[in-house]
Amino acid sequence: GRAEAPVTPWVEEVDEVPAWDQEFLNVDQEILFDLMLAANFFNIPRLLEILGKTVANMINGKTPEELAITFNLTMAEEKEDEDEGPRACARSSRRRPLRPGTYRSTKNF
Numbered sequence: 001g002r003a004e005a006p007v008t009p010w011v012e013e014v015d016e017v018p019a020w021d022q023e024f025l026n027v028d029q030e031i032l033f034d035l036m037l038a039a040n041f042f043n044i045p046r047l048l049e050i051l052g053k054t055v056a057n058m059i060n061g062k063t064p065e066e067l068a069i070t071f072n073l074t075m076a077e078e079k080e081d082e083d084e085g086p087r088a089c090a091r092s093s094r095r096r097p098l099r100p101g102t103y104r105s106t107k108n109f
């Protein structure tokens with residue numbers, strides 16, 4: 001079988017984001033998610049934990065509609081209705097299909 005990934009014992013779970021970290025991470029979402037990618041790439045577990053908790057706090061207690069507004073998402077069906085023409089077909093054929101009622105980012109990647 002496969003070997004289990006080692007657990008880093010010196011990384012503690014983050015229950016509350018410290019005030020200094022909250023102020024430091026008070027940035028726009030693009031920077032916040034870039035920091036998450038960098039923390040993951042450079043294997044900085046404590047920063048990744050704090051960033052994850054920060055995003056979790058942004059999500060906590062919100063309805064799907066509020067999350068769509070917070071994270072600039074649209075309903076997948078609405079997005080497909082807006083996309084028309086050959087370029088849209090080429091883009092959509094590369095994407096994994098979504099279940100009805102799921103969300104897709106409005107950013108073009």
